[in-house]
Amino acid sequence: MSTIQKSKIEIAKAPEGIEGPGFFATQVDKVVGMARANSLWPLPFATSCCGIEFMATMASTYDLSRFGSERLSFSPRQADLLMVMGTISKKMAPVLRQVYEQMAEPKWVLSMGACASSGGVFDTYSVLQGIDRIIPVDVYIPGCPPRPEQVLDGIMQIQELAKSESIRRRDTEEYKNMLAKYNIE
């Protein structure tokens, strides 16, 4: 009595293109974007409370691996997505910056929680008032700490960014100027 169940796994949708018998034509940008978006390797830069919620996001109930991001890359060299979670103090700031600089292009930054985004309740002499003072940020997640659903939503926003990004974007003047504003080579 074996019944074949339909698999619940969804395969990422092919980008728009011209399809015919035996061929499929589309833009390189879109194919690369799709591949990037569905295999983001996050570097968890977890410092405090948000890190524990990230653990919950990784664990069985919320399961980040559904988004192709279960492979945590602790080495900045192989990471695509820098997830900054928790308070960044002024003592930690140079370390964070160095980690960002070590990452290879293309790279995205996700700022999780109030502390990383703006300093949060800790408006004190020792806390960096938002990581966007030292590195550019793509997506902010509000909350103290944000719920795992919010983290998943943030990851999905990053995926959208990755999908729609043209492969040449990182070579543009605009991008270089943006990095120059942060004094990043």
Place this chain on the structure above:
Amino acid sequence: MSNTLLDTVNDKLKAKFGDGVLSAEMHYDFPVFTIRKDIIHDVIKFLKEDEELAFGFLTTMCGLHYPDNKGHELGVMYQLHNLPKNLRIRLKTFFSISDPHIPTVTDLYPTANWMERQEYDFFGIIFKGHPNLKRILNMDEMTYHPMRKEYPVEDGTREDKDDKMFGR
């Protein structure tokens, strides 16, 4: 029970150190003694080594700052605990901000090492004889001791906060 502890310790300290004990009183459930600065190390050593009292556990210590208390602006609070008998006492000592030197107790309690570094970092209290007295929580480049009352808590670089109506 605590009242008798206050009396016992007070009697012992008075017998040994005389007028070095400046005050002895109860604060809620804690006997609190104020000790003159120059004998604080001897007092703690005595309390640790006394057979009856045997305060062998340093629960915590922290710095204090009373800017209006001229000549005795800075202080240190020690909290000792006798684990087997469950006796707890608190010692305090005050000294001038211009001469913030006080003997270390790291030779009696190894745990005082980081606590003293923290208080040095926060208040600039210099613990004489400490093996490695440098900043612990803040950056080494920091030029002031932030927990002193005159320094603000805020970062100072925030521009998005408007305090005209409510203040902090």
Place this chain on the structure above:
Amino acid sequence: MSKEKNNNTDIIEKEYTTLNLGPTHPATHGIFQNVLKMDGEIILEGESTVGYIHRAFEKIAERRPYYQITVLTDRLNYCSSPINNMGWHMTVEKLLKIEVPKRVQYLRVIIMELSRIADHIICNSVIGVDTGAMTGFLYIFQQRESIYDIFEELCGARLTTNIGRIGGLERDFSPKAWALIDKFLKEFPDKLKEFENLLMRNRIFMDRTVNCGPISAEKALGYGFTGPNLRAAGVDYDVRVMNPYSSYEEFEFTVPVGTQGDTYDRFMVRQEEMWQSVSIIKQAIEKVKKEPAGVYHADVPEFFLPPKEEVYNNMEALIYHFKIVMGETDVPAGEVYHCVEGGNGELGYYLISDGGRAPYRMHIRRPCFIYYQAYTDMIKGTYLSDAILTMSSMNVIAGELDA
């Protein structure tokens, strides 16, 4: 082994490696930096640097009204924030001489023991992960999610709970919360047993953890250890027994102690404490049933925020609401120390009040900060992989360490 090598020093000049473990190292859970001097894979000496998330709690506390400091205490040991919240409330209640009704005390015990379980789940499952057993983590973390569900029902937040108020709780347990607690108590023992079966007598796990990072009782006391780490070394010091608060003296529970003070003992002590917590919660539920229903705070209108309906319809409530929020209530001057048994040991609040709206000085005895200084001593002469395990079994929480 090193001795044999030392005999050859005249032939080959010996070189040591300096290894920078942290501040962002995958194996350290949190941001700790240890600069280690290594002889091959053996650690000769190390130096810890802390303060990477120093947030100046004690300074902020001098500028905030009492009820706003609860928010800060959440972020101390964020694995068990309700215990920190309760500790702070009890400290202020001690200062104000507020007697809290028995029912509230029992409700608080339920909350505190739930969060102790949540804390120990993280620590023990992470010990598992560091020995290479990810399965245990994935299994037991679901139970942590059900504790989160309970907290969410009680106060609306999962992790940083801000639960309770000075003088009681902000609201009574809802019927749904009771149902969730019942469900948790039914499910948890089986799951915990399963987790234990995975690790406790596991050959690989025992080989890795037995005799890894041991500390003797004398040394532990000297370094100011408290909590599970001290009990693993064989000293039965527990604040819940020594200085009972919140009616802990009425509960029956055993304080587990270890003998070696090594990683395995620390794991076992935490494991047993979870069983004891389950039993305490069950007792507390029985006790709550005997108390008059519906009481969830002490009768102290000048410190306890009135419900919103009262504020809008009642003159007195409105005045009290205004006074509390603007910080114009009279607080007695004095100094008080209160400690609770946190997830990691004796969590103490030392509070000096000069009668103002904010404390004059607040000092937190943070157990992590005090016992972490023994770390470099404990890992001397061990392998690097054991050092990682020692750290995770000590349950060093960065938020509590750096304050």
